[in-house]
Amino acid sequence: xxxxxxxxxxxxxxxxxxxxxxxxxxxxxxxxxxxxxxxxxxxxxxxxxxxxxxxxxxxxxxxxxxxxxxxxxxxxxxxxxxxxxxxxxxxxxxxxxxxxxxxxxxxxxxxxxxxxxxxxxxxxxxxxxxxxxxxxxxxxxxxxxxxxxxxxxxxxxxxxxxxxxxxxxxxxxxxxxxxxxxxxxxxxxxxxxxxxxxxxxxxxxxxxxxxxxxxxxxxxxxxxxxxxxxxxxxxxxxxxxxxxxxxxxxxxxxxxxxxxxxxxxxxxxxxxxxxxxxxxxxxxxxxxxxxxxxxxxxxxxxxxxxxxxxxxxxxxxxxxxxxxxxxxxxxxxxxxxxxxxxxxxxxxxxxxxxxxxxxxxxxxxxxxxxxxxxxxxxxxxxxxxxxxxxxxxxxxxxxxxxxxxxxxxxxxxxxxxxxx
Ligand code: LLP
Numbered sequence: 001x002x003x004x005x006x007x008x009x010x011x012x013x014x015x016x017x018x019x020x021x022x023x024x025x026x027x028x029x030x031x032x033x034x035x036x037x038x039x040x041x042x043x044x045x046x047x048x049x050x051x052x053x054x055x056x057x058x059x060x061x062x063x064x065x066x067x068x069x070x071x072x073x074x075x076x077x078x079x080x081x082x083x084x085x086x087x088x089x090x091x092x093x094x095x096x097x098x099x100x101x102x103x104x105x106x107x108x109x110x111x112x113x114x115x116x117x118x119x120x121x122x123x124x125x126x127x128x129x130x131x132x133x134x135x136x137x138x139x140x141x142x143x144x145x146x147x148x149x150x151x152x153x154x155x156x157x158x159x160x161x162x163x164x165x166x167x168x169x170x171x172x173x174x175x176x177x178x179x180x181x182x183x184x185x186x187x188x189x190x191x192x193x194x195x196x197x198x199x200x201x202x203x204x205x206x207x208x209x210x211x212x213x214x215x216x217x218x219x220x221x222x223x224x225x226x227x228x229x230x231x232x233x234x235x236x237x238x239x240x241x242x243x244x245x246x247x248x249x250x251x252x253x254x255x256x257x258x259x260x261x262x263x264x265x266x267x268x269x270x271x272x273x274x275x276x277x278x279x280x281x282x283x284x285x286x287x288x289x290x291x292x293x294x295x296x297x298x299x300x301x302x303x304x305x306x307x308x309x310x311x312x313x314x315x316x317x318x319x320x321x322x323x324x325x326x327x328x329x330x331x332x333x334x335x336x337x338x339x340x341x342x343x344x345x346x347x348x349x350x351x352x353x354x355x356x357x358x359x360x361x362x363x364x365x366x367x368x369x370x371x372x373x374x375x376x377x378x379x380x381x382x383x384x385x386x387x388x389x390x391x392x393x394x395x396x397x398x399x400x401x402x403x404x405x406x407x408x409x410x411x412x413x414x415x416x417x418x419x420x
Contacts, residue, residue: 004332004372006290007398011332014403015370018394020294021312023381025057025406027065027399029288033251033280034069040252041278045259051095053236053281054080056378057289061397061406063087072115074236074279078105085112095233095279097144099166100124106131110139118142118194118233120167125181125188132187139187142194142233143168143178145217147210151198151237154323160197160210167195170213172220179227190227192274193217196235199282202246204257207234211258215265222271233277234258240286242375243328248287251280282378289377291316291393292332295369298343306343310371313347314354315390317373317380321353329360332370337363345371349388381407386415 003012007026014024037050051072054063058080064087066073072093075081084094092115098105099120106124109117110131119125119141132139146167149160159166168178182190193214197206211234218229240248255278266273293310300306319325329345331337339361347354356373384392391410396403 001333002336004330004335006372008401009398009403011290011292011372012370014396015292015294015332017403018396018405019409020292020370021310021316021393022292023289023316023376023393023395023407024292024403025062025285025289025377025395025397027288027397029377030062030065030284031069033284033288034071036251037071037278037280037284038069040250041255044252045255045276047273047275049093049275049277051093051277051279052284053279054083055382056281057285057380057382058083059381059395059407060087062285063089072277074281075114078102078108081105081108081112081114091115095277101127103127103131110135110137113137116140116142116191116231116233118144119178119182120144122178122181125178129181129185129188132185137187138189140189140191141182142192142231143175143182143190144194144196145175145214146170147195147197147213149197149206149209149213151201151206152203153198153200158198160195160206170217175217176221176225179221179225183225183227192229192231192233194233194235194277196279197237199237200239200246201237201254202239202249204254207237207254207258208261210234211261212265215262215269215271218271218274219269222269228272229274231275231277232262233279236279236281236283238280238283240282240375240378242286243326248283251283284378286378287375289375289380291373291376291380293371293373295331295365295371296367298365298367306341307346308343308365308371309346309348310356311348312390312393313349313356314351315347315349315385315387316393317356317376318383318385319379320356321351327357327373327375329357329371329373331362331365332372334363334365334369340364345373348390351387386410389415391415 094114144167297309345357394409395407
């Protein structure tokens with residue numbers, strides 16, 4: 001009987017050693033992605049920068065790896081920023097996002113001198129201006145622009161369309177007013193613009209369309225306001241393999257297409273090509289993570305379906321119930337056994353929607369088998385909850401065939417910790 005090796009480590013042994021459910025993240029795979037980013041984007045195109053979108057997966061250890069590899073980091077809350085602060089992450093490489101940053105978060109960003117604040121709206125601009133003048137600090141900002149481009153992805157992870165809660169709408173008057181306000185502030189330095197059109201994108205078309213929109217805006221504001229765009233942050237969104245036809249394309253599939261379009265449009269409009277920033281999250285960590293579960297109850301409803309119960313579910317992976325996300329999985333202790341059955345993997349929550357995988361093809365399953373769900377590195381641990389008061393799993397990092405615990409399993413007392 002052969003066991004499933006993930007990043008050269010026996011997953012059944014990991015399940016024994018750390019218990020389940022267990023998140024397993026491969027540092028080796030993360031480093032492969034970072035190296036591809038360095039080689040095919042940073043070194044290939046000058047005046048560029050990559051920031052890792054930490055919302056996909058963040059722990060102190062992950063922040064240390066990003067820091068060591070020299071990339072920047074995108075944070076979207078005080079909590080993500082605090083994690084970066086705690087590992088002495090270079091603050092000039094932090095990009096701070098959010099469509100409704102609180103006053104406390106704005107204060108934190110100003111106090112700690114984060115490199116870029118991506119301003120989403122006028123209210124934020126005003127708060128930031130006041131805060132910067134209180135601290136007498138110059139803050140570098142970008143405006144997030146909604147480019148009005150529809151992406152072909154689940155509606156909950158689309159962000160670039162006209163009707164979006166994110167960003168300054170693509171409306172001449174509104175954008176001019178925002179730019180003038182920023183230019184007239186003594187403490188705000190407007191460097192340029194940001195867009196992010198959506199996540200888990202399979203094609204580069206929407207990034208290219210957004211570049212067209214942004215360069216046309218850059219030309220217009222140069223002519224009308226004399227404003228020169230020095231930086232263009234193009235967000236993230238590059239898709240990965242989950243199952244079926246969804247694939248992870250090389251980074252250059254997206255970035256080369258964008259750079260080509262940007263250079264072409266800049267030549268056309270006689271603009272200097274701005275510094276280009278990318279913010280991949282899922283593409284870096286998605287396939288670098290798996291989740292291990294132990295199989296418990298197996299319920300066969302004759303002529304209907306077989307439900308296989310696992311010791312986790314929507315608290316550790318809410319994506320199937322939120323987005324109908326589909327995952328591949330295998331029985332880690334039976335990888336060389338013949339596929340004979342079709343089963344449904346059911347989570348342990350009191351919720352009919354807590355189904356991780358419908359119709360998974362498996363060998364014959366028994367209680368005690370280990371299920372490995374693949375591509376869970378992004379938006380699983382970071383979106384985990386304690387629904388039904390289920391403690392969050394531990395996180396184990398794999399590096400060169402060795403495993404190390406980076407987040408301890410939560411205890412029941414952890415869940416009660418703040419209760420009075
Ligand atoms: N930059 C900005 C401003 C973003 O809003 C996001 C993701 C990213 C970068 C990184 O996008 P990525 O490269 O990971 O696609 N919870 C959802 C995904 C939400 C993405 C939100 N923003 C999911 O599980 O599919």
